[in-house]
Amino acid sequence: MTTEIELPVPVLADRLALVERWAERHGVEAALRLAEAEDLADAVAKEITPESTVDTYKKSWWVWTRFCAVTELPELEGSRGALVAFVTWLLREGQQSGKGYAPSSASTHLAAAVVGLRERGVKVSGDDQAEACAALEGLAVKLLQAGERRGRGQAVGGDVEGLRTIARACPDTLAGDRDKALVLTGFNYASRSQDPAGLRTGDVTLHPQGLVVAVLTGKTKHSVRNAKIRYADDPEICPVRAYAAYRARLVDERGEQWADPSTPAFVGIDRWGHITGGMGPDSVTRAIKRISDRAGVPIAWTGHSLRIGLASVGRIAIADQGGWARHSRSMLGYMQRDDGWDDNAAAGLT
The missing domain is CATH 1.10.10 (Arc Repressor Mutant, subunit A)
Structure with missing residues (x-):
């Protein structure tokens, strides 16, 4: 026989049936506590959903x-x-x-x-x-x-020559310094558009050998990876120098509050030079496209071009140096991880 039970708040019919079964097994008070636990589980699921x-x-x-x-x-x-x-x-x-x-x-x-x-x-x-x-x-x-292909396909990958062209085309303004730092650092840690958008000032720290960027990774199960970015051999496209110059200019021109670790690492800047807050993934994607358009890069880059670029350039450099085919599986078998500085994927590329 089904136990009649009144809940303090309206619930879905299937939840009510579940609570009634709990009441039969464990009593009304325990059923209400279990119902509260279900509500908590729902709230947690909602909170952690991106x-x-x-x-x-x-x-x-x-x-x-x-x-x-x-x-x-x-x-x-x-x-x-x-x-x-x-x-x-x-x-x-x-x-x-x-x-x-x-x-x-x-x-x-x-x-x-x-x-x-x-x-x-x-x-x-x-x-x-x-x-x-x-x-x-x-x-x-x-x-x-039928020969019909839909969708944009894979984004074009960035390359070192494109980085150099972009760096030269960035104007001598705060926005220009931000653009240069955004692209150069993003290429060197293979960023997705959401990666720089989620960074806080405290997530990017200066190290004697370069920068350490604490990047939130994973689409469903999140973790933090500490991506290491070395000083580049070519100062013109050095991500560490570019980021340091951008942050110094931001604090110098807009105030010490931007040195606070909780502020966005990369700020949005409108056409009049006003800071609009932190950049979101869409604004990062638009910025990279605009930056590459301004530089006259033959095929406009997208938010994923930096990630594809490092993977492609790094693989090609390793394959050519070692005499492997560029898609060699045996080459991948040789790859082992050390400390992230001496075996840095971007070392020597820029």
Whole structure:
């Protein structure tokens, strides 16, 4: 017999059923304590979910509701047919412009829409979701067979000559010094756009051999890696000198408060020279594109160009020096890690 129980706050029907089962097993007081623990678990999950993930869920749910409006399907149904119809629509006409999404974007929208449905109490079968994924993969293959390739593809990688061109094109202003430091340091620790955006002044420390950058890594499970950046042989593109000059100018021109360890390492600066706060991942990406455009780099760089660039230039240099093919697996087998200074990946590249 089900125990009647009143909870102090409204809960979803499936949570209420769970609490009633706990009450049968352990009594009402224990069931209420377990319910409070579930609420805490929900709060912790919400707190540790990255903002970018939350933003993706919101955007994808909006895409799902737009699909439902167009097809006149109910929003709160995640049936096999609805999910397969969703991915088909995404690939054929899902964008607001009427064009289809790239398969990778469609896959993201499908996964996030399923999360949104489940958050709203809709039961979505794993088998039904898997069938929609299979349909998406099959339709993506058809697109490739038809010679249609969607998406931007891999970003162009930065290179040493591009760094030199960019450094020379940076104006003698605070923004110019910030741009130079952003690109040169980012290349030397293979940064993603979110890496410099998340840095605080205290995360970048001067060392006798260069800089140590405490970078938050991982998309789902986070840790901190201490990336080491050495002084470059060529002062013109030395990341350590560039960062030190930028920070000294920032404090000199805008005040000692910017020396505080809690302030952003890389600040946003508008067209009038006003500081707008810390840079976000999108503003880093836009800045790198703008910086490379200004320098006349043949193919504009993106937020991922610095990461691709160090990996490519470093691999090529090692392969050529050692006589390996540039994609050699045996070369990778020889690579061992030392202290990060003497075996620094960027050593000798700049």
